[in-house]
Amino acid sequence: MNQKSQHNTMAPDSSIVSPFLKPGTVTKPHGLAIVQLSRDNLVPVYLQDTKGAHDGYAEGAVVNTRYGSFPHSTLIGVPWGSQIRASNVDTGSRGRKRKRNIGDEGGNEDAEDGAGAKQANKEEVEGNDEQVLPKKATTASSGFVHVLPPTPELWTASLPHRTQVVYTPDYSFILHRIRARPGTRLIEAGAGSGSFTHASVRACYNGYPLSDTDRKGKVFSFEYHEQRFQKMKVELSSHGLDGLVHLTHRDVYKDGFNVNGVSPEAEAIFLDLPAPWEALPHLSRSRPASKQSLGTEENPWVSPLNPRKSAHLCTFSPCIEQVTKTVSAMRRLGWVNIEMVEICNRRIQVFRDRVGLNLPVERGANLTPANVMEAVARQAEIEERFKEHARSGPSTGEMEIDEDVEADTKDGEAIRAAAAAAGYKVWKEGKLITKGEAEVKTHTSYLVFAVLPREWSEKEEAAASARWPCGGEEKVIGALNKEARRREKQKVHEGQKKKGAKKSMEGAAIAALDVPCKPDGVRAS
Amino acid sequence: MYSVVQPNGWVALRLPSDTTKVLQVIPNTTISLGKYGSFPSNLIIHRPFHLTYELEDKREDESYCRLRVVPPSELYADVIAEEDEAQGCTTPGDQSDKILSATDGVEFSLVDDDGKVIAKSNRETIDDNARQTLTMEEIEELKREGTGAGKDIIAKLLLSHTALDQKTSFSLAKYKLLKTRKYIRRFQVLPLDVPLLGKWMLEEKDAMRVMEMRDEMIGLVGCWANVHYAGEDVTLDELNASRRGATNEEVTDEDRLKGLEEEVKPIDGRWLVIDDTSGFLVGAMAERMGILYQEEEEIKEQPTEQAVQASSEIKAENDTSNEIDQTKPKEQTAEQAVQVSSELEAENDTSNDIDQTKPELRKLALPKKLQPRSHDFQIPYSQTNTITLLHAASQPNLSFLTYYGFDVQNPNHPPHPLINHLLPLTWLQLLHPEKDSAYTTPPPHLPQEKLTAMKTNRRGGYHRKRRRYARVRHIVDSARAGNFSGLAVASTMEPISILQHTLPLLAGGAPIAIYSPSIEPLSELADCFSVARRSAWMSPETAPPETIGKTAAELERWEGNDDFPLNPTLLLNVMIQTSRARRWQVLPQRTHPVMTDRGGSEGYVFTAFRARPAEGRVEARGKHTAKRRKVGEKSADASAAGTPAPTEARVGGHS
Structure with a gap:
């Protein structure tokens, strides 16, 4: 990496760097934080340090959840990962005039934050006249949340608008396969809800460009849908990603991928489009046959690809018909190493399976026999009791049987209570087992990967072959058949005879023989 | 990553048989592809990646095979022709004249029963039992004198097959592919990056060495551990420059060592890694952080004109430089062995690898990066x-990092981005630094006059020892200071024991990703953070007695017991997942998942985030709190008095 020391002083300080890339150690006002209610219940919150009552809350802006209310003031300035206690917030008496349904706190958290962020400015203007300090939050007796730094994974899981989302199992694999690394220029078409955008920014980030000519890793994102484009634009700005993502509102089928006529020089491409084959011709090295109309004499066709590197492409299509068409187009356009895969991701639950007749009554325990022995013992016991009952005579009637059974259950409870007192540890009992989660995503989309090698002109080839002329080969590397090996040996021996002094030759030749076959065999063992 | 093949760089050659050959492209050698022939290495140096080459027949006046770039239109000719035919674009002609293709990953299995004959033998059936009429000798003969990069022999084999007209189009295609894979003299040059290295290890070499870690897993671990480029390098000197002003020339060793201790001020962008995959995980992380590959040498402009003019001259030059290469390793290793103490067991094998790449690397980056250190105790690492x-x-x-030109054991390492970004330390150094001699043995100190009187290599040894001491001190101290921004693990060790010692070192909110080839170690770990265990930990009746009354900071470093191996409140969002990419064959009329794939372990990833529990007891709100609330009311109220727990105390508490 080209770290130059003078850059350090010029580099934007951490307040400008996106919280996704450098969250710092504590939560900051106006920053994005992910509030975690429970494992799959995440709420993105833009923290506000309101100067007075906000939206009817004396404590300023408040996050209301089903686990309690959390004024932003309790979420700001704490280390990431902190557990935050709920506060006593008066949610009942505020803003009766407003239409908001107070009883429905848990349900409208998302709306709350979205609306809260937008209203923040208005409220502040109104609130400034009063100059009232927000009421200090008092801690409630129960309820808590955790506050986490934003990462693409958490953002994806908490996305406020659920259009098409590329989830972590897919994007992690895609970014790995299309070689999105620090410094990569990446084209993304179909920004959608922005999950892939955030993940690819993290992958390509190698510093903010300091000037227009400073070439850094960057994501060029294209969105056709006007409203989604607007929403994304606001979102990217508020996430501090403006210098790292270039978002364009465009129909890429028609207008391709250049930005203001300038090539993004991409080496990685992700197409989440309904018809990738319509966009593929734009991603050529030279003007494609089907697009003769594009580009004229004075306005030549410019490839959006990096002319010096192979381009790695992935398309994301849910239907097999789309894949067939895409692959066919790829073959005709010179893409190689075409491969189609589908990602099957499963989340796995871990729990303790508690089965047995003699377990204490508690949630999750299955009070049935744990094994045949237990079942048999139980049956034998019952059988014995019936026999006893028969022997004692028929006169006693049904009442007694009932008493017997009752006594039995009471006994059982007593046993279980004793077990609990004797140190029954519910979290350690039972067999530890795993199984798939209740709901499985069986199909997201088909991923088609392909590579387009760089163009190689005759001039470049001539230069390379002049620099590296052939005919002077000294030894053989790679697989050797018997004959070649013998020839190699003969050559070495001859060389030794001719020039006794040239001993180093043999060593080098042997090293060369060993190297490709076993590059690190010694250290492995 | 490089845009062209580097001399002395490692590449992977993909052969028609779908095997991968990984080798170092040493200039002026012959690369042999076994039965597919051989060619001079110079023909691929400084050429682009991902091109498919065909070995041409030897020209009369030349002793080697030249290469021809196979255009993709030729690679896919069969499939494209088939598609066109299906659309009625062309009339079905004699397909055996068409160029043969070796489409990647193709597998023909669907057989169309009414498939029409598309190629016919022009021979009469001679023997019904022998379907292939060419004898072994004839085939051998063809192989020897075979021309047209093997296309000849394939065409002859097809035509000599007696039952060819009985084959359906799909089974014919399959037969053709089979023969093509066997005889076509083609190969593709691929860059040996981390995904390819993993694939090669997994499918062809030794899957156990990478703990059977597939691409999906590497991707998940990298993403969930949030591994990414964290910013420009910051050195300790830069960090401290503002604090201390200009460094005084007359600083004593003691001052500097003291300064070293003070200097340990961890900032973010540091990842903690435990890697039992011979460096594969470290390599993958370094790739994500932009510190695996060296910057590309600008080969294009400067040498070309010169080279065109006087190619023979350069050839001579190359020859001599080659000789230098060959003599250098021996000298150097010998030298090192004398100079360097036990720390550096130079292995001939690897140092040879490195040395062959060395001359090129040296030229590459020396002037830019290597500023001389101002003193022995200057820390070379980025912060x-x-x-x-x-x-x-x-x-x-x-050992896998040798493919990327990095050898952790080489004391005189040529410039590489990993040198000042990779900080290795042992578990002993982390947990009991006082028992580690490298950490505790004070550095030698000699007066200047004695030093000047020393022999050069002994003086080198003296400085090396002092530098090493400072380095070890810094690595150990900064690791123990914690505040890591993430943890990635692929280890054969028990994950519970790993987390016992690494959890306290993680910053709040730091992500954790642990890979395991089997699920059991991970499920045991996840069980430490189960809901039941967490509520038992919270409740005064069941919490371990020794934890009662301790502060959150003390509980972070609690060593654990049988009931609670780990503090169950330290992790959030605990999740185990597995992922598998299912490959498909995509061909007209016969698209389906591939029939077989690698078995072995599925691979699992445990992910979580480091939490910072609030001070005192925290009551959950929800269904089951009603009963308990009465019991816990008092303690909750007591601890709630000054809440939210004072942030300063918590920041300070994390030492």
Whole structure:
């Protein structure tokens, strides 16, 4: 990496760097934080340090959840990962005039934050006249949340608008396969809800460009849908990603991928489009046959690809018909190493399976026999009791049987209570087992990967072959058949005879023989 | 990553048989592809990646095969022709004249029963039992004198097959592919990056060495551990410059060592790694952080004109430089062996690898990066964008990194981005630094006059020892200071024991990703954070007695017991997942998942985030709190008095 020391002083300080890339150690006002209610219940919150009552809350802006209310003031300035206690917030008496349904706190958290962020400015203007300090939050007796730094994974899981989302199992694999690394220029078409955008920014980030000519890793994102484009634009700005993502509102089928006529020089491409084959011709090295109309004499066709590197492409299509068409187009356009895969991701639950007749009554325990022995013992016991009952005579009637059974259950409870007192540890009992989660995503989309090698002109080839002329080969590397090996040996021996002094030759030749076959065999063992 | 093949760089050659050959492209050698022939290495140096070459027949006046770039239209000719035919674009002609293709990953299995004959033998059936009429000798003969990069022999084989007209189009295609894979003299040049290295290890070499870690897993671990480029390098000197002003020339060793201790001020962008995959995980992380590949040498402009003019001259030059290469390794290793103490067991094998790449690397980056150190105790490491590697042996096993020109054991390493971003330390150094001699043995100190009187290599040894001491001090102290921004693990060790010692070192909110080839170690770990265990930990009746009354900071470093191996409140969002990419064959009329794939372990990833529990007891709100609330009311109220728990106390508490 080209770290130059003078850059350090010029580099934007951490307040400008996106919280996704450098969250710092504590939560900051106006920053994005992910509030975690429970494992799959995440709420993105833009923290506000309101100067007075906000939206009817004396404590300023408040996050209301089903686990309690959390004024932003309790979420700001704490280390990431902190557990935050709920506060006593008066949610009942505020803003009766407003239409908001107070009883429905848990349900409208998302709306709350979205609306809260937008209203923040208005409220502040109104609130400034009063100059009232927000009421200090008092801690409630129960309820808590955790506050986490934003990462693409958490953002994806908490996305406020659920259009098409590329989830972590897919994007992690895609970014790995299309070689999105620090410094990569990446084209993304179909920004959608922005999950892939955030993940690819993290992958390509190698510093903010300091000037227009400073070439850094960057994501060029294209969105056709006007409203989604607007929403994304606001979102990217508020996430501090403006210098790292270039978002364009465009129909890429028609207008391709250049930005203001300038090539993004991409080496990685992700197409989440309904018809990738319509966009593929734009991603050529030279003007494609089907697009003769594009580009004229004075306005030549410019490839959006990096002319010096192979381009790695992935398309994301849910239907097999789309894949067939895409692959066919790829073959005709010179893409190689075409491969189609589908990602099957499963989340796995871990729990303790508690089965047995003699377990204490508690949630999750299955009070049935744990094994045949237990079942048999139980049956034998019952059988014995019936026999006893028969022997004692028929006169006693049904009442007694009932008493017997009752006594039995009471006994059982007593046993279980004793077990609990004797140190029954519910979290350690039972067999530890795993199984798939209740709901499985069986199909997201088909991923088609392909590579387009760089163009190689005759001039470049001539230069390379002049620099590296052939005919002077000294030894053989790679697989050797018997004959070649013998020839190699003969050559070495001859060389030794001719020039006794040239001993180093043999060593080098042997090293060369060993190297490709076993590059690190010694250290492995 | 490079845009063209580098001399002395490692590449992978993909052969028609779908095998991968990984080798170092040494200039002026012949690369042999076994039965597919051989060619001079110079023909691929400084050429682009991902091109498919065909070995041409030897020209009369030349002793080697030239290469021809096979255009993709030729690679896919069969499939494209088939598609066109299906659309009625062309009339079905004699397909055996068409160029043969070796489409990648193709597998023909669907057989169309009414498939029409598309190629016919022009011979009469001679023997019904022998379907292939060419004898072994004839085939051998063809192979010897075979021309047209093997296309000849394939065409002859097809035509000599007696039952060819009985084959359906799909089974014919399959037969053709089979023969093509066997005889076509083609190969593709691929860059040996981390995904390819993994694939090669997994499918062809030794899957156990990478713990059977597939691409999906590497991707998940990298993403969930949030591994990314963390910013420009910051050195300690830069960090301290503002604090201390200009460094005084007359600083004593003691001052500097003291300064070293003070200097340990961890900032973010540091990842903690435990890697038992011989450096594969470290490599993958370094790739994500932009510190794996060296900057590309600008070969294009400067040498070309010169080279065109006087190619013979350069050839001579190359020859001599080659000789230098060959003599250098021996000298150097010998020298090193004398100079360097036990720390550096130079292995001939690897140092040879490195040395062959060395001359090129040297030219590459020397003037830019290597500023001389002002004193022995200057810390060469960046303070951000680093990987701290915990290893169980005395030396880390990072043998895969030799493919990327990095050898952790080489004391005189040519410039490489990993040198000042990879901080290895042993578990002993982390947990009991006082028992580690490298950490505790004070550095030698000699007066200047004695030093000047010393022999050069002894003086070198003296400085090396002092530098090493400062380095070890810094690595250990900064690792123990914690505040890591993430943890990635692929280890054969028990994950519970790993987390016992690494959890306290993580910053709040730091992500954790642990890979395991089997699920059991991970499920045991997840069970430590189960809901039942967490509520037992919270409730005064069942919480371990020794934890009662301790502060959150003390509980972070609590050593654990049988009931609670780990503090169950330290992790959030605990999740185990597995992922598998299912490959498909995509061909007209016969698209389906491939029939077989690698078995072995599925691979699982445990992910979580580091939490910072609030001080005192925290009551959950929800269904089951009603009963308990009465019991816990008092304690909750008591601890709630000054809440939210004072942030200063918590920041300070994390030492």
